[in-house]
Amino acid sequence: MSIEASTYQAHINGHPATLSELIPVAFAGFAHFTAMQVRDRKIKGLDLHLNRLREASREFFGRTLPDDQLLSYIKTAVDAGPKDQSLTVSVFSRSGEFTGASMDVEPTVLVRTGAPSHGPAGPLRLSAVNHERPLAEIKHVGEVGKTYYLHQAIRQGFDDAAFIDRQGRLSEATIWNLVFWDNETVIWPKAAMLKGTMMGIVQRQLDHLNIPQRHEAITLERFRKLSGAAVMNSWTPGIAVTAIASTVIAEAKPFIELLHEAYAAEPANQL
Incomplete structure (x- = not known):
């Protein structure tokens, strides 16, 4: 059959x-x-x-x-x-x-x-959960925690969940990479995480666009001082994040446009 x-x-x-x-x-x-x-x-x-x-x-x-x-x-x-x-x-x-x-x-x-997917429209509000994925650098199946914490976040009035490691650093979200902005530089979290393929595409195209990038430990205290945040995965190069836990920041539309510009610059491979 x-x-x-x-x-x-x-x-x-x-x-x-x-x-x-x-x-x-x-x-x-x-x-x-x-x-x-x-x-x-x-x-x-x-x-x-x-x-x-x-x-x-x-x-x-x-x-x-x-x-x-x-x-x-x-x-x-x-x-x-x-x-x-x-x-x-x-x-x-x-x-x-x-x-x-x-x-x-x-x-x-x-x-x-x-069916093709483009992800949610956003902006998104994320809960903050103390969680470290096992074998975080590998995209593997069987991770019930991601769906569990998504459900918990929705019950609490959020759209999704972001993870915080034992050092108090934001690492990633349930099925997303996190990325931040200080009005000049694109900032990637410094923590154990899965490096997404979208993340890799955006990083190399930002290099081609001469946009500065760096890795930094992002705590909730540091997050509230930043100018923008987004999530990305294979669906989309960027959806705005306007809150993590009780910390609220403005929607950084120019930042989201920059992430989409970087993705648009990536050539597609014909099979």
């Missing part, structure tokens, strides 16, 4: 996924992934996605898959859907989790596609 719908499609190792293949994936908590937006069958930052998959596979499984192989799986999925779509590449072991059999195995690749 092939799993295919008008909105979502799933491929495993380059062929339409069958029900028997997808059942184990539903319980696969030991896996890593990357998510991207496809526009006109093109992808921005494709090199960053491939690097993420390569490094995480080496860490999780002790081996990597060739870039050409991953690209062929991605292209197959893109060609099977509309020209604009969301796409997620997950890498997992058929041996599952909680077993030594998942060590040093040939990873399996699930590519899932769906």
Whole structure:
């Protein structure tokens, strides 16, 4: 039986996924992934996605898959859907989790596609939660904390949640990177976090635009003295943040425009 719908499609190792293949994936908590937006069958930052998959596979499984192989799986999925779509590449072991059999195995690749996304309009108000993600530098599955703290934030009247580490530094938000502005310099948090592919795109294009950048430990006290804040992920290069916990700052529209300008300057890769 092939799993295919008008909105979502799933491929495993380059062929339409069958029900028997997808059942184990539903319980696969030991896996890593990357998510991207496809526009006109093109992808921005494709090199960053491939690097993420390569490094995480080496860490999780002790081996990597060739870039050409991953690209062929991605292209197959893109060609099977509309020209604009969301796409997620997950890498997992058929041996599952909680077993030594998942060590040093040939990873399996699930590519899932769906409707394109642009993220919420914003601005967003974030709660502040003391939380450090395990293996923060890897984009991995099974993190119930992110959804749990999102739900808690909404119940408290916020839109989402930002994380604070044990040193009191803001690191990231549930599914977002954080970025700040002091009217001159783009400031990235100095803390353990996932370096997003959107973050990588924006950073290198800001360099090309000669916009100064730096990394800094951002506490809530430091946050209230800044001129702007935003979140970003594969959906969008920037959504304004106007509050973290009880600290409120102005919506920095020129800053958001700058982040979008940087993303627009990134060339898209034709598969």
